[in-house]
Amino acid sequence: MKKTLYSLFVFFFFIAGLTNVRSQDISxxxxxxxxxxxLMQALNERQTTRSFTKDDLTLQQISDLLWAGWGVNRPDLKKRTAPSARDFQEISVYVALPGGLYLYDAFANTLKQIHNRNIGALSGTQAFVATAPVNLIYVADLGKLGKKEGDEIKDAELFWSYANTGFIAQNVYLYCASANLGCVIRGLVPKDKLAPEMGLKSNQVIILSQTIGVPQK
Ligand SMILES: Cc1cc2nc3c(=O)[nH]c(=O)nc-3n(C[C@H](O)[C@H](O)[C@H](O)COP(=O)(O)O)c2cc1C
Structure with a gap:
């Protein structure tokens, strides 16, 4: 009897632990x-916005904008909505939300929580960044290109990652135009301060950031 109770106790905490871990991620x-x-209307309306209301985006809008940017559109081939040089798919999209920092897992259509701090404000130097509801941070995971932690990374080696990020960011621009949202792609990113806040390894390099929100009229 004692043994059964003990097993039930262990089982309960095992399940509770699993539930807790999973509940931090966002499906x-x-x-x-x-x-x-x-498409032609969205292209005609594509523009940069730097003034946002305090409104949050819905989870549906976040799902749609991430799918438009870098989602999976041919699951059988594991291919995506944006092209990628040699199909390395080395760009990771981190999502800074008021509730924490997440990594977009396009194949699971899930936001994996990195931590529960709002680091949106740290992703840029311009005032609107701190108050906008969503900041995407594009990171080149050079581990997928064979770079190990501690390896030297020359600027020229990031050429493809900048190009790849440009395609994703333009998809997000077009989604925003289509959904009456506003966005701005940003090169002004304090990368040295931001990388440790994101827990990045030395072979993970911040490329650009993009702020998204409801445009202030
Ligand atoms: C690679 C790149 C980096 C940019 N960096 C910034 C930035 O750090 N901050 C910003 O406010 N706008 C930034 N922009 C947005 C440009 O200023 C904007 O696209 C340009 O003024 C043209 O306006 P439009 O996008 O409305 O056509 C960047 C654009 C690109 C393509």
């Missing part, structure tokens, strides 16, 4: 892959 709703504005 995104399936992205809306139809609708929106016609």
């Amino acid at each position: 995104l709703p399936a992205p809306e892959k139809t609708g929106g504005k016609p």
Whole structure:
């Protein structure tokens, strides 16, 4: 009897532990892959926005914008909505939200929590960054290109990662135009301060950041 109770006790805490770990991640709703504005209209309305209301984005909007940017559009081939040089798919999208920092897992359509601190303000030097609801941080995971921790990384080796990020960021711009949201891609990122706050390894390099929110009229 004692043994059974003990097993039940251990089982309960094992399940509780698992639930706790999982509850920190955010399971995104399936992205809306139809609708929106016609492509030519979205292109006509694409623009940079630097003034946002305090409104949060819905999880559906976050799911849609991440899918548009760097989602999986051909699951059988493990391919994505943006092109990627030699299909290395080395760009990781980190999502800074008021509730914490997350990593977008496009294949699981989930935001994996890195920690529960709001580091959005640290992702930029411009005032609007601190109050906007969503800041994406594009990181090149050079481990996928064979770089080990501690290896030297020359600027020229980041050439493809900058190009790859540009495609993702433009997809996000077009989604924002289509969904009446505003965004700005930013090169002004205090990378040395931000990288440790994100827990990045030396072979993970911040490329650009992009702020998204509801535009102030
Ligand atoms: C690689 C890149 C980096 C940029 N960095 C910043 C930035 O740090 N801060 C900012 O406010 N805008 C930044 N921008 C946005 C440009 O200023 C903006 O695209 C330009 O003024 C043209 O405006 P439009 O996007 O509305 O056409 C950047 C754009 C690109 C392509």
